[in-house]
Amino acid sequence: GDSVTQMEGPVTLSEEAFLTINCTYTATGYPSLFWYVQYPGEGLQLLLKATKADDKGSNKGFEATYRKETTSFHLEKGSVQVSDSAVYFCALSPQGGSEKLVFGKGTKLTVNP
Amino acid sequence: DAGVTQSPTHLIKTRGQQVTLRCSPKSGHDTVSWYQQALGQGPQFIFQYYEEEERQRGNFPDRFSGHQFPNYSSELNVNALLLGDSALYLCASSLDPGQATEAFFGQGTRLTVV
Numbered sequence: 001g002d003s004v005t006q007m008e009g010p011v012t013l014s015e016e017a018f019l020t021i022n023c024t025y026t027a028t029g030y031p032s033l034f035w036y037v038q039y040p041g042e043g044l045q046l047l048l049k050a051t052k053a054d055d056k057g058s059n060k061g062f063e064a065t066y067r068k069e070t071t072s073f074h075l076e077k078g079s080v081q082v083s084d085s086a087v088y089f090c091a092l093s094p095q096g097g098s099e100k101l102v103f104g105k106g107t108k109l110t111v112n113p
Numbered sequence: 114d115a116g117v118t119q120s121p122t123h124l125i126k127t128r129g130q131q132v133t134l135r136c137s138p139k140s141g142h143d144t145v146s147w148y149q150q151a152l153g154q155g156p157q158f159i160f161q162y163y164e165e166e167e168r169q170r171g172n173f174p175d176r177f178s179g180h181q182f183p184n185y186s187s188e189l190n191v192n193a194l195l196l197g198d199s200a201l202y203l204c205a206s207s208l209d210p211g212q213a214t215e216a217f218f219g220q221g222t223r224l225t226v227v
Contacts, residue, residue, distance in 0.1 A: 004155075036218075043117075043203055043218035044156070089155050100146065100169050101205075101216060103155030 002027045006090045006104035013080055013111050021075040021107045023064075023090035031092040033057075033066050033073040034101070038087045047075075047088070080111045115140075117206050117219035125225045126194050134189040134222045138206030144168075145187040146216065147179060148203040156203055162187055163209075191224075199226045 007022040025031065032051045036044040048057030053068035062077045073090060090104040118137045126132050138145050144163045148156035158171035162181035181187045185206075191198055201223050205216040 041220075043220040044205075045218070046215050049215070091155075100158040100161060100171065101148075101156070102158070105155045106153075 002031070002092060002094045002102045004090050004092055004102055004104035006088075006107055008105075009087075009107040009109070011107060011109045013109070015082055015111055015113050016079045017111075019075070019077040019080045019084075019109070021088055021090075021109070023073045023075065023104060025071050025073065025090075025092050027071075027092055027094055029095055031094050033064070034091040034093070035062070035064055035073070035075050036089040036091055036103075038089065038106070040086070044089065080109070082111050082113055085109055085111045117204055117217050119202075119204050119219035119222050121222060122220065123223045123225075125227060128194055128196060128226055130194050131190065131192045132194060132224060134191075134202050134204075134224070136187045136189070136204030136206075136219060138185050138187070138204075139217045142206035142208055142217070143185050144207045144209065145181060145185065146205045146207070147187070147189045148205065149173070149198075150201040150203055150221070152200070159189070194226045196226050199224060 003026045034049045035047040037047045048059040050057040050066035056065045064075045087106045087108045089106045091101045120135045146161040147159040150156040160170040161168045165181045176192045178190045201221040203221045204219045207216040208214045
């Protein structure tokens with residue numbers, strides 16, 4: 001079935017460091033791919049998305065490129081801030097619509113000043 | 114716009130009891146999905162409602178049931194609660210499940226079964 005695998009956490013970085021969180025997926029169709037962020041005590045917020053191969057999603061300095069050949073959607077940010085501390089979830093929508101989302105287990109990021 | 118609102122925010126129930134969780138979707142949204150997020154895990158899809166009918170269902174037992182009302186709000190019911198049902202329950206709303214639109218999540222209901 002459809003699944004998402006993301007790098008195990010937690011990840012601890014210093015402010016202004018470069019961030020990469022790896023995400024790979026398995027899907028039978030043509031999924032849309034997402035990164036969601038969850039701040040402490042809050043629900044999920046969409047960070048960025050890509051709906052087809054080679055699309056790049058970007059938001060708030062974060063980027064991820066839909067790589068069909070490697071079935072990957074790695075999240076990157078050039079310079080993290082303390083306010084980026086949160087749990088990041090990679091997810092896919094199997095048929096590309098807003099039907100069910102399949103999530104990875106999440107990666108907790110802590111950024112120290 | 115109040116976004117997606119869920120109630121209650123926290124709930125403690127005893128094993129074997131029944132619970133009802135409520136969700137009001139974002140204004141203009143007609144589709145509601147429910148997810149269970151165990152501690153330290155990603156959300157797991159329970160089911161989705163559209164036009165007052167269950168459209169999709171994840172791998173959850175029949176103890177989990179739901180309803181969508183004409184105003185698009187939704188309820189999640191869980192019968193015969195087990196300790197393992199303790200989790201954060203998230204509601205997400207979106208437009209027409211056939212389109213690649215963003216799902217907006219509520220802050221969740223934290224259910225503790227003792």
